[in-house]
Structure formats: C-alpha cells, structure tokens
Amino acid sequence: MKAAIVTGVTSGIGKAISGMLIKQGYDVYGFGRDFSKIEHDKELNQMKKFQIDLTDIGLLTETLKKIKKEADIFLVVNNAGVAYFSLHEEMNPQKIHEMVCVNLEVPMVISQLLMRDLKKNKGTIINISSVTAKKTNTYGCCYGATKAGITSFSNSLFEENRKYGVRVITIHPDMTMSELYRNADFDVGESADSYILPEEVASTVKWVLEQRDGLVVTDITVRPQKHLLSKGKRRK
Numbered sequence: 285m286k287a288a289i290v291t292g293v294t295s296g297i298g299k300a301i302s303g304m305l306i307k308q309g310y311d312v313y314g315f316g317r318d319f320s321k322i323e324h325d326k327e328l329n330q331m332k333k334f335q336i337d338l339t340d341i342g343l344l345t346e347t348l349k350k351i352k353k354e355a356d357i358f359l360v361v362n363n364a365g366v367a368y369f370s371l372h373e374e375m376n377p378q379k380i381h382e383m384v385c386v387n388l389e390v391p392m393v394i395s396q397l398l399m400r401d402l403k404k405n406k407g408t409i410i411n412i413s414s415v416t417a418k419k420t421n422t423y424g425c426c427y428g429a430t431k432a433g434i435t436s437f438s439n440s441l442f443e444e445n446r447k448y449g450v451r452v453i454t455i456h457p458d459m460t461m462s463e464l465y466r467n468a469d470f471d472v473g474e475s476a477d478s479y480i481l482p483e484e485v486a487s488t489v490k491w492v493l494e495q496r497d498g499l500v501v502t503d504i505t506v507r508p509q510k511h512l513l514s515k516g517k518r519r520k
C-alpha cells in the first residue's frame with residue numbers, strides 16, 4: 285500500500301486532504317497535536333495518528349525514522365501551518381519562532397529525511413504555501429515570509445530532484461474556511477464567493493496527483509472570486 289505522510293491533519297486543509305487520500309487508497313500517516321478534534325470522524329479513523337508538536341524537531345526526526353522502516357512512502361504533504369498577525373514591531377519573538385519552525389523548518393527537515401524514499405518510489409512532495417508568498421503582507425510580514433520561503437524551497441527542490449522522477453508541487457491557496465485565523469481579528473468573508481473550502485484545496489491536490497507520469501503541475505493558485513474579509517472572529 286502506498287503511504288502518505290501528511291502534517292496538520294486535525295483540521296482544515298490537512299484534514300480534507302487526508303480524507304481524500306484515504307478515499308484514494310493511501311495509507312495515511314497523519315501528524316497533529318489535538319486529535320480530539322477529529323475523534324468522531326469515521327473515515328479518518330483509518331489514519332495512523334501521530335500526536336506530536338512539530339516544533340520538537342528531535343521527536344519529529346525520531347518518529348519519521350521509525351515510520352520509514354515500516355512504510356513505503358510515495359507522498360509527503362507539508363501542510364501544517366500557523367499564523368499570527370500584528371505590526372511586526374509588536375510580534376512576540378516566540379510566535380516568530382513558531383511560524384518559522386512549523387511553516388518552513390519542518391517541511392525542510394521532513395523533505396530531507398524522506399527524499400531518498402521518494403527518489404526510490406518516484407514520489408511526490410506537496411507543499412501548502414499561500415498566496416501571501418507572492419505579495420507584500422502588512423500585519424503578516426513574518427507569516428508571508430515563511431510562505432515565500434517555502435515556495436522558494438519547493439521550486440529549488442523540484443529542480444534538484446526532477447531528474448530522479450520526484451514531483452515537488454507548491455499549492456498557493458487564498459482565504460480558506462479553516463481554523464487558521466483563530467489568532468486574528470479578521471476571518472474569511474461571509475459570502476461563498478469570498479472563501480474557498482478545504483475540500484476544494486483537497487480536490488486540487490487530487491487533480492495534480494492524477495497527472496500522467498512525465499508531467500508536473502509545479503505551482504497552482506486557488507482563489508475565491510472576491511476579496512472580502514469579515515472583521516472579528518467567525519460566528520459559529
């Protein structure tokens with residue numbers, strides 16, 4: 285069975301991608317911290333769950349080395365991410381560290397540890413970046429920089445490994461209905477044309493995975509029709 289490593293599976297985009305991959309027949313090894321959020325999800329019960337704070341790079345490394353011994357890894361989805369928004373002068377250094385670690389360092393470490401398996405299997409890495417990678421981001425200077433970093437890393441990693449048959453794909457979602465904005469004083473807009481759904485990002489991932497051998501969609505951007513935000517937290 286083809287194994288897929290997916291980070292940030294307990295909500296939003298990672299949860300939707302994991303569900304899609306299970307339906308496609310992958311053996312999903314999912315990483316997250318709070319699995320109570322998905323304990324009633326029958327489909328995701330089939331996932332092998334790893335409760336781990338990804339900022340613990342030592343534990344992450346140890347866990348991946350164990351998984352490598354039992355699983356035939358064909359796919360890695362670097363999805364876990366965290367976002368804090370404020371003027372940069374007001375940003376807490378611990379939050380800067382967390383964003384740089386989860387959004388950028390962790391995908392780099394995972395890619396390093398698993399690249400030889402992916403080369404053997406002509407596998408795929410999918411990095412979930414963001415439209416913020418492609419623009420300036422006031423109140424999100426650090427978050428946007430981590431996303432520009434992962435996009436740059438992803439592009440270079442593809443060039444380095446394309447001759448071995450490894451696909452490296454960067455997805456750039458715009459405003460998506462998830463828990464990402466729980467730390468922000470804004471959220472996605474109210475109307476359906478002002479956000480995308482996690483399942484729609486998962487469908488995009490499914491589509492890029494379906495492309496024939498020899499063709500790689502290296503970079504894809506998914507946006508809602510309108511740019512509209514809601515002030516304050518989303519109403520439940």
Ligand SMILES: NC(=O)c1ccc[n+]([C@@H]2O[C@H](COP(=O)([O-])OP(=O)(O)OC[C@H]3O[C@@H](n4cnc5c(N)ncnc54)[C@H](OP(=O)(O)O)[C@@H]3O)[C@@H](O)[C@H]2O)c1
Pocket residue numbers: 291292293294295296297298315316317318319336337338339363364365366367386412413414415456457458459460461462463464465482
């Ligand atoms: N939502 C958007 O508008 C949007 C737009 C563009 C790009 N993105 C990107 O999409 C990706 C997924 O985000 P989302 O929108 O689905 O947000 P989300 O609902 O907040 O999901 C984030 C996931 O990352 C996990 N995570 C965060 N920090 C972690 C840590 N230290 N250790 C382990 N797991 C951790 C969370 O797990 P726990 O809660 O269990 O810790 C959760 O499963 C992120 O990379 C984000 O930057 C989102």
